[in-house]
């Protein structure tokens with residue numbers, strides 16, 4: 001059973017025929033000054049994703065998959081191209097947006113899910129998970145109840161809910177991370193190998209949660225070590241080895 005812990009999707013306010021994201025001619029390289037070299041991570045990337053669509057990124061090790069996700073999240077600035085995002089405030093080019101706008105968009109419109117938890121000293125797991133809801137204005141008691149349901153959904157044992165995640169196992173930390181990252185649906189979700197060290201139960205819970213978000217119109221771009229985990233959700237694949245996008249038959 002999917003525990004309905006989420007607020008309505010941010011994309012509810014967007015016209016369904018507008019793409020969530022349109023990427024044009026995106027290029028990123030790294031200058032390795034100490035070596036006097038330049039490393040091209042990717043160039044000439046273009047695609048568009050509609051509400052509720054799931055794009056799988058594939059390619060060999062070092063093809064640029066994680067770098068592309070980080071560039072879409074604006075952790076990296078691209079050297080060329082556009083990342084048009086249709087938001088509640090209108091169409092914004094993330095490749096050129098001011099840092100302050102990027103910070104706001106990350107709070108309201110774009111989620112980034114990795115396998116790594118940013119555990120903070122003396123912050124219990126349940127508070128860490130509830131925080132995005134509290135910041136979005138949900139009453140504290142309600143946010144806590146939703147956070148506990150999410151922790152249960154991902155299989156974090158009850159004894160750990162009020163404990164500090166810095167002492168948790170790798171898999172337990174990852175489960176707390178997923179519960180937090182997915183508690184507040186955003187218009188666009190970037191997923192960087194979120195299933196890496198999860199047990200079977202948590203992998204299944206994640207897939208159920210992603211399916212529910214997709215049904216609410218959340219667009220997703222993801223890298224998965226085992227794409228079979230999310231096979232039923234994938235609409236298209238972008239292979240960074242040849243930069244070709246192909247639709248996936250259902």
Ligand SMILES: Nc1ncnc2c1ncn2[C@@H]1O[C@H](COP(=O)(O)OP(=O)(O)OP(=O)(O)O)[C@@H](O)[C@H]1O
Nearest residue numbers: 030039040041059060061062063064065066067068
């Ligand atoms: N901060 C950085 N500085 C310099 N080079 C970097 C940086 N980040 C990534 N790279 C390089 O960019 C290339 C793409 O890396 P990236 O991590 O995006 O690949 P990937 O497709 O995600 O690989 P994998 O499948 O192994 O996770 C690699 O050659 C990597 O060494």
